[in-house]
Amino acid sequence: MSAATPRCDIGAPIPDPLRVAVVFEGGWITGPAKNLLRFAQRARTSEPGLPRLEVLIITYSRSSTPGQTTFADEARRAGLPVEILVERRRFDWGVLPQLRQVIEAWQPHVIQTHQVKSHFLVRLSRLHRQRLWVAFHHGYTRVDLKMLVYNQLDRWSLRAPDRVVTVCHAFARQLAARGVARERITVQHNCVEPPATVAEHERHRLREALRLNDGTPVLLSVGRLSREKGHADLLASLAELRRMRPGLPFHLVVVGEGKERRRLEGLRRRYGLERAVTFVGHRDDVAPFYRLADIVVLPSHSEGSPNVLLEAMAAQVPVVATRVGGVPEIALDQQTALLVPPRDPRAMAAALERLLSCPQQRRRLASAAFELVQSRFTPEAYQHSLRRFYRRLWEECARRLMA
Numbered sequence: 001m002s003a004a005t006p007r008c009d010i011g012a013p014i015p016d017p018l019r020v021a022v023v024f025e026g027g028w029i030t031g032p033a034k035n036l037l038r039f040a041q042r043a044r045t046s047e048p049g050l051p052r053l054e055v056l057i058i059t060y061s062r063s064s065t066p067g068q069t070t071f072a073d074e075a076r077r078a079g080l081p082v083e084i085l086v087e088r089r090r091f092d093w094g095v096l097p098q099l100r101q102v103i104e105a106w107q108p109h110v111i112q113t114h115q116v117k118s119h120f121l122v123r124l125s126r127l128h129r130q131r132l133w134v135a136f137h138h139g140y141t142r143v144d145l146k147m148l149v150y151n152q153l154d155r156w157s158l159r160a161p162d163r164v165v166t167v168c169h170a171f172a173r174q175l176a177a178r179g180v181a182r183e184r185i186t187v188q189h190n191c192v193e194p195p196a197t198v199a200e201h202e203r204h205r206l207r208e209a210l211r212l213n214d215g216t217p218v219l220l221s222v223g224r225l226s227r228e229k230g231h232a233d234l235l236a237s238l239a240e241l242r243r244m245r246p247g248l249p250f251h252l253v254v255v256g257e258g259k260e261r262r263r264l265e266g267l268r269r270r271y272g273l274e275r276a277v278t279f280v281g282h283r284d285d286v287a288p289f290y291r292l293a294d295i296v297v298l299p300s301h302s303e304g305s306p307n308v309l310l311e312a313m314a315a316q317v318p319v320v321a322t323r324v325g326g327v328p329e330i331a332l333d334q335q336t337a338l339l340v341p342p343r344d345p346r347a348m349a350a351a352l353e354r355l356l357s358c359p360q361q362r363r364r365l366a367s368a369a370f371e372l373v374q375s376r377f378t379p380e381a382y383q384h385s386l387r388r389f390y391r392r393l394w395e396e397c398a399r400r401l402m403a
Helices: 031-042 070-077 095-106 115-125 145-157 169-177 200-209 231-244 261-270 287-292 307-314 345-356 359-376 379-402
Strands: 018-024 053-061 082-086 110-114 132-137 163-166 185-187 218-222 251-255 277-281 295-298 319-322 338-340
Touching (some): 018 115, 031 307, 231 261
Parallel strands (some): 018 110, 110 132
């Protein structure tokens, strides 16, 4: 039986529950991790016409002590079973026997993988020859030469799954150009939870901690500090904004951590923005920062279905974002956000100046964006869509094997 024709019970109805083993590399609770855990919790419930899913989380740790990763702890708190693959380095072939043992013991109907390493290990293990395989593609991070090499492995890995689920049509086109059959690619945008309630006194406490004057508008950037996130462009745009409108008040708060921090702090000094930009590092709870913000800025060079964009829209904060990846598939320029070309600090500065100078337009964009996420990007819509996807996949498998 070929890798493209996995084994399933011919003609049998979809199992109840459908067991899905999710192989996920995760430390911090990232956007993909949030979506995965929300989906796994909701998919356990019975709903007419939709399959019920039982999800096992398989993740990695470089320590033999259970519960060392934030992601694994969060999965356990969500009531999900978790298996840890103990590794010695980033790509450790020693996890293959562990992975095979877990899959053999749990006997899932479907293997679901996330990120390059998990895709590669499942194909290398040939576990996909025995059951359905769905690979979730979230885009690529260009951190170093080694990571670029790993990313190239996906050209081989992603040609084998029964389906590749990606987060935007822009990524679907990239995958097709890399040799993934277009009919095997499914686009599924991310979703967003309603924002957590933040008391007014907490908002004031945060402003005081950041030493912000009450009248200073707050710009907010949330995301890891890596080159493709475009923070250097954002700092350049603020320097340009200072030249355009010397007296216009603003303060940028950057939530996130990464290898770019030292370089970005150097750029802050170079542009004379020490008093106008604050780096607060990684925060598990970003809800208070959305409550604080007047404008959310997304200056990325590459994005899929950005959680930051959806979170800002759900929090009713207006957004200025670059027109990349799946951003224009979610937000419409001039209607639910202001979109500008990537790597264009002048265009970003002009958009920021426009919103900083016009509270009425900020309110209009925020209101329209909130209505959009409430109608199209809720967790309920997301999990219904994925459960229908699994039902179709099982039915197509049965038809193919009977043909």
